[in-house]
Amino acid sequence: MMPTVPSPLAVLSHGSGARVWDVDGTEYLDFLGGIAVNALGHAHPVFVDAVARQAGRVAHISNYFASEPELALAERLTRLTGGDAVYFTNSGTEAIEAAVKLARRTGRPRILSLTSSFHGRTMGSLSLTGKPALQDPFRPLLPGTEQIAPTIEALEAALAEDVAALVVEPIQGEAGVVDLPAGYLAAARDLTRRVGALLIVDEIQTGIGRTGDWFVYQAEGVTPDAVALAKGLGGGFPIGALVGFGDAARLLQPGQHGSTYGGNPLATAVSGAVLAEIEDAGLVANAALRGAQLRDAITGMGSPLVAGVSGRGLLLGIVLTAPVASAIVAAAQERGLIVNAAADSRIRLAPPLIIGDAEVAEFAEKFAAALTAVHATTTTSPTGATA
Incomplete structure (x- = not known):
């Protein structure tokens, strides 16, 4: 393959609903959805x-x-x-x-x-x-x-x-x-x-x-x-x-x-x-409902790395206070969650339109853990600026 993309984050094997598995059998909650493509999730x-x-x-x-x-x-x-x-x-x-x-x-x-x-x-x-x-x-x-x-x-x-x-x-x-x-x-x-x-x-x-x-x-x-x-x-x-x-x-x-x-x-x-x-299946209304739930969950995490949330429905951007998006993506993947670093200080979410309460709760748990892990690796100078 021509080197037109960076090294793959994983080699994925198959999926079902809002989940995918890699060739080693590791399971992930997919909140990128093929970059806003997989409206019905995988293998619907x-x-x-x-x-x-x-x-x-x-x-x-x-x-x-x-x-x-x-x-x-x-x-x-x-x-x-x-x-x-x-x-x-x-x-x-x-x-x-x-x-x-x-x-x-x-x-x-x-x-x-x-x-x-x-x-x-x-x-x-x-x-x-x-x-x-x-x-x-x-x-x-x-x-x-x-x-x-x-x-x-x-x-x-x-x-x-x-x-x-x-x-x-x-x-x-x-x-x-x-x-x-x-x-x-x-x-x-x-x-x-x-x-x-x-x-x-x-x-x-x-x-x-x-x-x-x-x-x-x-x-x-x-x-x-x-x-x-x-x-x-x-x-x-x-x-x-x-x-x-x-x-x-x-x-x-x-x-x-x-x-x-x-x-x-x-x-x-x-x-x-x-x-x-x-x-x-009423998935347009579901996108509005789940997007509101995700927005509340993200802002409710109280993480010093989160400055706010942009977007609508199930196309959301998590605005960060530091250029650590790639580190958060890696930490999330280690915990079985796929999200995307759309910019140095922004995380993009575009999950399937079929997600429900369980997927929202699982996302919140895993993403909060990823934020905590990345925040713990940052150092603070005497002036309080994040290094």
Whole structure:
């Protein structure tokens, strides 16, 4: 394998629900969920049955043909999102690439995104990603892409009639689950509409019920021009989508974009089954409930290492008082808990939407123990500063 990722934290063998086991038989409570992907957890019967059933019928037919699962999923997504048309991809970064081409179809040269944002690693999506460390090895990037500060004032200053689109995550997941300023999405909608620019919302990590609502833009009372989806959309099976609203749903015409695998029967059948289970089992409401419980548990630990909690539902960031996130991740893993260091001073939680009281209690016990262990290893100077 090419060395594109750090050394693996473990070699995992199998999973069930919110738990995984490594090849040595060690059990872990999984509060990363494949980075907000495994909405139903591991090996959920609905997921397994959907894969087996559709694989036994037809898995791939190319985009010269349509399939019943593809059409059914498009209908379900337009209902859930309020959008008008769907373009299917295989991943989140491909959904953003489609969004870039959508923006280009306006004929305007500039596309805005935010500093510290993450939209993917292919060249178009990387050009929108507000992380210079990821961009610098691959410059020059896509012309006309600009990152601005995540403030309403910066947006007002940057928007003009040559702007094609603003692409924005409602919560910056890869930055460490960083919330945007209150009212930002609503202001962005008003300001982009004023100059005729598209508002494209990246809900790849926040969507599909993870935040306690189907989508953050709906909770904010905003209608975008397009929304990018992936991760939880397939519950572990690779699939992404770009949903267009109104006139934006008709910007891409035949021959202007395409994908050999996008919208294949296997991926769309599994996604349809996952979304149906999320609806039928009330997992969006469960995400809101369990997220509130986790927030209370974390703040109630009283650890001097915890400064606060960001995010919504089951996408939470634990803000730390010191850059010890990696040490906490290691200490948690030693105690059978998987969490993620999204930044030096931020822990990210993105457990399956199926977790209940038992998993919340187990998380609280193991995470508190990890915090205590890491705090015990820090030293304090005579001035009281943590070394």
